[in-house]
Amino acid sequence: MTSAPQPLVDARDVNVWFDLPDGRELHAVRGADVRVNSREKLGIVGESGCGKSTLLMALMGLLPATASVSGRIEVMGADLLAGGERAFRAHRWKDLAIVFQGAMNALNPVIRVQRQIVEALELHEVASGMAAVHRASDLVRLVGLPEGVLRKFNHELSGGMRQRVSLAMALACDPRVLLADEPTTALDMMVAAQVLALIDRLTRELDLALVLVTHDLPLVTRTCDRIQVMYAGTVVESGTPADIYHQPQHPYTRLLFAATADVHSDGPDPVTILGAPPRLDQVVPGCAFEPRCPHSQARCATDVPQPQSAGKGRSWACHYPGEST
Numbered sequence: 001m002t003s004a005p006q007p008l009v010d011a012r013d014v015n016v017w018f019d020l021p022d023g024r025e026l027h028a029v030r031g032a033d034v035r036v037n038s039r040e041k042l043g044i045v046g047e048s049g050c051g052k053s054t055l056l057m058a059l060m061g062l063l064p065a066t067a068s069v070s071g072r073i074e075v076m077g078a079d080l081l082a083g084g085e086r087a088f089r090a091h092r093w094k095d096l097a098i099v100f101q102g103a104m105n106a107l108n109p110v111i112r113v114q115r116q117i118v119e120a121l122e123l124h125e126v127a128s129g130m131a132a133v134h135r136a137s138d139l140v141r142l143v144g145l146p147e148g149v150l151r152k153f154n155h156e157l158s159g160g161m162r163q164r165v166s167l168a169m170a171l172a173c174d175p176r177v178l179l180a181d182e183p184t185t186a187l188d189m190m191v192a193a194q195v196l197a198l199i200d201r202l203t204r205e206l207d208l209a210l211v212l213v214t215h216d217l218p219l220v221t222r223t224c225d226r227i228q229v230m231y232a233g234t235v236v237e238s239g240t241p242a243d244i245y246h247q248p249q250h251p252y253t254r255l256l257f258a259a260t261a262d263v264h265s266d267g268p269d270p271v272t273i274l275g276a277p278p279r280l281d282q283v284v285p286g287c288a289f290e291p292r293c294p295h296s297q298a299r300c301a302t303d304v305p306q307p308q309s310a311g312k313g314r315s316w317a318c319h320y321p322g323e324s325t
C-alpha cells in the first residue's frame, strides 16, 4: 500500500482573533483548514472581509502582535505554531513565500529595485555581495523584466512591472509554495492576464505549489486544481473546480458563482446576494450565512454546521447541502 504524499502545507482548525482597541475581540478566521500538496494550485475565494488575507498571514506567521492564533500549522511536516517564531523563521520565504495584497504599492520608493532585492537576499541569508547582485539579475530575468529595471526606482515602473518585482522578491529564496494574495487586483485586464500567465509559467518551471487568493471566479475555476470558498472566516466548501462550479453543496457557493458575470458566456444574468456578511466582532450563534440564505431553517440560526468531508479534499459546512436555489 502506498501512503499519500505529505502535503507541503497542512493547517488544521486555524482560528485567528484580533484584539480591538475597545477591549473586544474580532474572530477573523474560524476553524479553517488549508492543505496544499506538491505542485498543487489552490484557489481561495470569498467576499471582502471573509478572512482570506488573515489566513495567509497566519500561515506565514506574520500577523500583528494584536492577533492570537490557535490550531495547527504544519509546513513541510514541521509544526510551526508549536515551534513559535523560530520555527516560522526557518520556513518563511525559504519554503513558503507570499506576494502580499497590494505588494506592488509597498515597494520602497527611495531605493532602487536592485538594492531592494539584494537586501531581501542578504536578510534571508540566501546570498550576499556580488553573488546577491547576480542573483538579483537572474530574478528579474526570471519574471520577464529587462535588467535595466534593476537601476530604476518604484515610481519609474508600470503597475505590471512593479508586480513582477514583488514576485521576484517572493521567489528570492527559492520557495516550494507561493501564496499570492490578489496579485492582479490593481492591474488592467491585459496586464493582469500577463502577470497571471507568468505566475502559471513559474509554478510549472519552478515546481511550485500555488495558493491564489482572488475575486476572479472564472480565473480560479480555469486555473486551480482545488477551490476553497470562505465566508465570515470559515471555509464553507472545498472541492475541485468541477465540484464547486457544477455541484455546489453550500448555498453561498452557488450564489457567489451565480453573482459573477462571465463575459465569455451567454448564460443568465448574474444575481446578487442580498444583505451583507456578519460583523466578525460579534458571536454568530448558528450558520453565519443564515440571515442571507434562501434555504435557512430553524436549526440554521442556532447550530453551527460542522464541515462534512466527502474525501479527496471535498467538503462543505451546511445543514441542508445541495438545496437548489
Ligand SMILES: Nc1ncnc2c1ncn2[C@@H]1O[C@H](COP(=O)(O)OP(=O)(O)OP(=O)(O)O)[C@@H](O)[C@H]1O
Binding pocket: 018, 019, 026, 028, 046, 047, 048, 049, 050, 051, 052, 053, 054, 055, 064, 066, 101, 280
Ligand atoms: N489588524 C487587524 N486588526 C483588527 N481586525 C482586522 C485586522 N486585519 C484584518 N482585520 C479584520 O479581519 C477580517 C478579515 O479581514 P481580511 O483582510 O483577512 O479579509 P479578506 O478576505 O482578505 O478581504 P479582502 O477581499 O477585502 O482582501 C475583517 O473583518 C477585517 O476587518
Ligand SMILES: [Mg+2]
Binding pocket: 052, 053, 054, 101, 181
Ligand atoms: Mg485580503
